Amino acid sequence: MSPAPATRRLPWREPLAVAAGLRDRDGALALLSDGGPLGRWSFVAADPDRVVVEPVEGALDRLRDPDFADGVVGLLAYDAGARPATGPREPVWPDLILARYPSMLAFDHEAREVLAIGRGVDPAIAAGWLDLAVEPGLPDPPASAFMPEAPGAAYEAAVADVVARIASGELFQANIARAWTGELKAGADPFDVMLRLAGRASAYGAFWRIGDRAIVSNSPELFLTFDALSGRIETRPIKGTRPRDPDPVRDAALAADLQASAKDRAENLMIVDLMRNDLARAAVTGSVVVERLFEVEPLPTVHHLVSTVVARARPDIGAADLLEETFPPGSITGAPKHQAMKVIAVHEPPRGPWCGSLFHIADGRLTASVLIRTAAFERDGEVWRFRTLAGAGIVADSDPASELAETDAKIRALREALLG
Template identity: 75%
Template sequence: VPSAPAAAFDGEAPPDVYETAVAEVTTRIAAGELFQANIARAWSGRLSAGRDPFEVFLRLSVERGAAYGAFWRLGERALVSNSPELFLTFDPASGRIETRPIKGTRPRLPDPARDAELAADLVASAKDRAENLMIVDLMRNDLARAAAPGSVRVERLFDVESHPTVHHLVSTVTATAAPGVHAAEVLEATFPPGSITGAPKHQAMKVIARHEPPRGPWCGSLFGLGLAGGGELTASVLIRTASFEQDGAAWRWRALAGAGIVADSDPRAEREETDAKIRALKEALAGL
């Protein structure tokens, strides 16, 4: 088995810094400033000399490939994404718009019985369901900006999706585009994704900016337009994503993981959630 492409996987700040940020955000929520904000942690490092970002993508794909995983490179920059989250699909022929926000997470465990218990606990969790529902409502509002009146629907609510390292709570919101609306208008109405900003969206982004430097590509979107020959759009949320920049003979990388912070968030539990979310990238990059 080839060695891991990176020798280390180092956090950019100690774990307690993240827990302090979570506590500060819960105080703002209690004061009525907002309902939810997605707060992230970052890790960064360098690939060993002669190693390439595509190796990281292959290591992820072997056992942990995700539905919206992707590799993108342009010159000295590259993205490796193992995203399970659909931001948007848009079919101009039918006018159908669909989004599937993720909110609510539990780690996967090797023991099948315990693993099933965690999935059941996720479904039953009032906190996680409330967190998910806030973003469903936000995405309904966003889609309505590009949709025919009365066409926005919640087709599925609180489905469990099980991935190699985590269980997620996922909902599906759909709409029919208003006349004259094309892919660009759909993106304009909904970007950035509500699941990785918070509610209300603009206030959540202000709170995020207090605690994080610019995120770069992470939690943006990678999309294909017209890949089937028309104006179809498929866009992912760039979670579980590492960005790379070539620096001489080696590549520098940065990866992030976040959690949706709500009124009853526990700082340590939210930090542990980010550990679960970054696990697959950590293993692919550093073999840890």
């Protein structure tokens, strides 16, 4: 059983600078928010005292282990949740990576203070990490190439096939992605990508390295929050995108076009209904409510259409149960979810961590992001290789060329972080 945490309040330091000082430590972790309404807290840690890597199946049972009740970070790969629909496929990433951190720093962007946390250890250990902070600066572009796995024409053909399947009544919507791969230059590592994304911080930015694997995420999307004390569950699915424009007038027009778009509203509403259904499996009957519908959320490179669904969990529901009932996120699968995942598997190889979830459990609260805007890295000798994806929700009136352009807009920030 995890011990009750001890805390110490400390003066403010920038979390990215502290993370930079810990970047080479075992299990280096940075959950970096933008300090906005959805991102009040950032977290930095290193040196987990327990790490579990589950290759396939049964992964969520680990979260029912009392030793993983608090101070835990985990990554649940998309394919872990898709497998019941797709059947066995060659794994490209473990189903679950889980680490427990006895020491952690929590950065309160609103109060401008830092909490050093110790779970069974003196919080002075975490407090000492502040002295390791460095001003990291902006590294050179770390990648030498950013190559599509398939030509754009192949993606357009996949979109056309999904539109035909929708017309035949097979499904209503599917999120179809395209992938890019490459490797980092000698001497570069994934944290350099995190540093180059710092000016485009999102509510759920993250860097995490465990052994020879790492992820860098600049995700704006919340999958779930769950407060075990109050029972409140919240999800904020994103569906609907427009690129940003440097001209304020054109940018405002693009946002207004997204807000008024019948296609994007219909796409968003389908996923809202899907998430309502998913939450209902873990919620008190009648407690699922749509709090906000069709809000335009501006980000550095895109506008998104976002809705908010909340519910109250049944008393018997824990974090593992909630993830089991709702994973993978509806916004990156489609409707009906099971059939959408089967169609996705027709057109895509396994996704790995992309569109899975990175989650943090602390003090009875689960926060889980959707791993969009995310690159996965694996070390091959002295070289880090990466893979990243971007997708679009395909509906009955989707235009293949427009959906291809949407994936380009969504991958722009990561491409620029890698290549300049």
